[in-house]
Amino acid sequence: MRALIIGIGQCGTKIADLFALVDFETLAVNTSRGDLEYLKHVPQDRRLLIGESITGGKGVNANPLLGREAMKRDLPMVMKKINSIVGYEDVDIFFLTFGFGGGTGAGGTPVLAEALKEEYPDSLVVAIGALPLREEGIRPTINAAITIDKLSKIADSIIAIDNNKLKEGNDDISRAYERINYTIVERIASLLALVDVPGEQTLDASDLKFVLKAFGSFATVGYAKAEASKVKSLSRLIIKSFESEGLYLDANIESALYGLVAVHGPPEVLKAGDIFEALDYLTNKIRGKQIFRGFYPDPREREVEVVTLLSGIYDSKSIEEIVRTAKEYAKSFMQAKKEAETKKSELLSGLPDFDDLYPGGEVYDVSSPRLEEVAKRLRRGAHD
Numbered sequence: 393m394r395a396l397i398i399g400i401g402q403c404g405t406k407i408a409d410l411f412a413l414v415d416f417e418t419l420a421v422n423t424s425r426g427d428l429e430y431l432k433h434v435p436q437d438r439r440l441l442i443g444e445s446i447t448g449g450k451g452v453n454a455n456p457l458l459g460r461e462a463m464k465r466d467l468p469m470v471m472k473k474i475n476s477i478v479g480y481e482d483v484d485i486f487f488l489t490f491g492f493g494g495g496t497g498a499g500g501t502p503v504l505a506e507a508l509k510e511e512y513p514d515s516l517v518v519a520i521g522a523l524p525l526r527e528e529g530i531r532p533t534i535n536a537a538i539t540i541d542k543l544s545k546i547a548d549s550i551i552a553i554d555n556n557k558l559k560e561g562n563d564d565i566s567r568a569y570e571r572i573n574y575t576i577v578e579r580i581a582s583l584l585a586l587v588d589v590p591g592e593q594t595l596d597a598s599d600l601k602f603v604l605k606a607f608g609s610f611a612t613v614g615y616a617k618a619e620a621s622k623v624k625s626l627s628r629l630i631i632k633s634f635e636s637e638g639l640y641l642d643a644n645i646e647s648a649l650y651g652l653v654a655v656h657g658p659p660e661v662l663k664a665g666d667i668f669e670a671l672d673y674l675t676n677k678i679r680g681k682q683i684f685r686g687f688y689p690d691p692r693e694r695e696v697e698v699v700t701l702l703s704g705i706y707d708s709k710s711i712e713e714i715v716r717t718a719k720e721y722a723k724s725f726m727q728a729k730k731e732a733e734t735k736k737s738e739l740l741s742g743l744p745d746f747d748d749l750y751p752g753g754e755v756y757d758v759s760s761p762r763l764e765e766v767a768k769r770l771r772r773g774a775h776d
């Protein structure tokens with residue numbers, strides 16, 4: 393199983409930086425030189441500054457048109473770098489990490505996703521994006537809604553993390569960002585770590601790709617960990633992986649088409665009866681009724697760890713709220729624009745031009761040959 397993590401923009405490269413810390417192959421792409429320098433773990437030769445000719449290396453200030461243009465202009469450089477990283481061994485999944493509300497990530501990610509799909513048709517492109525906080529105002533919400541629309545037509549799955557859930561803690565915002573970034577990386581890394589690993593019933597890269605190849609719908613990764621001696625019901629632990637801290641996305645898990653469950657822990661907890669009860673429960677709960685599973689009994693373990701992935705989700709309150717708000721805003725903005733145009737033409741219609749009011753306003757070109765001729769004749773007359 394080979395994954396390449398590509399971070400785009402500030403939020404995306406910060407997340408990629410954490411993936412680099414846990415030894416994933418990463419690439420960081422940004423319009424801001426300062427943000428690239430700030431990274432700690434992505435190797436220097438894996439940091440690409442794009443759009444320098446338009447931004448001077450200073451970011452795009454939440455303008456996705458500039459983010460898109462920056463990625464378009466430097467796409468050959470970015471793709472060349474990716475080619476050199478990929479080499480001769482296929483990449484199973486490109487994970488693109490970014491913030492939906494900014495300019496570089498929101499504008500640039502769909503451009504890169506499209507190019508990757510074209511160049512690597514057998515690899516999956518999965519977008520992992522942070523949804524903006526309501527308090528950030530209307531622009532990030534619009535950026536998010538339009539980017540969701542674009543990516544839903546290109547990416548195989550979109551793993552959206554709702555930053556609004558951050559507010560449930562007491563941390564200041566940068567600590568809260570750190571916490572959520574860490575959680576995302578922990579979950580995806582735990583999931584990938586259990587793919588292609590020997591176990592009782594194992595998951596391979598093709599299982600994971602099957603689940604994530606979900607025509608641009610939403611996917612979510614759940615996680616739960618508990619002391620083995622305290623686990624009364626494995627199915628409850630699996631369900632718990634989607635609750636509380638669970639999702640970071642307000643989604644109806646029953647609408648999911650596919651699922652994947654990986655459980656790691658001491659053999660006495662991973663009993664066949666409990667496992668099948670848990671799987672039956674989940675299979676009946678989700679709409680698509682297809683669950684892949686992997687079980688990894690480990691006698692040295694004292695804890696049980698559950699990683700769950702659900703995909704093919706269309707029903708999400710977090711996403712609906714963003715799309716609805718953006719649509720309502722767009723509608724009222726277009727209406728206001730139309731009214732302003734009508735008002736402007738009503739106010740200004742009927743005004744004359746300067747010519748109507750200033751008689752004798754003909755203008756002669758002093759360098760015209762005819763005028764020269766007249767001037768010459770006048771001068772001659774003066775001498776005669």
Ligand SMILES: Nc1nc2c(ncn2[C@@H]2O[C@H](COP(=O)(O)OP(=O)(O)OP(=O)(O)O)[C@@H](O)[C@H]2O)c(=O)[nH]1
Pocket residue numbers: 400401402403404406423424451452453454455490491492493494495496497498522523524525528532553555569570572573
């Ligand atoms: N989860 C999470 N969200 C973040 C983080 N940093 C920023 N965001 C969110 O991402 C959005 C802003 O995206 P950025 O990545 O900062 O912007 P950008 O893509 O670099 O684009 P510009 O700054 O406009 O050049 C906002 O909606 C923030 O709430 C982070 O570290 N973690």
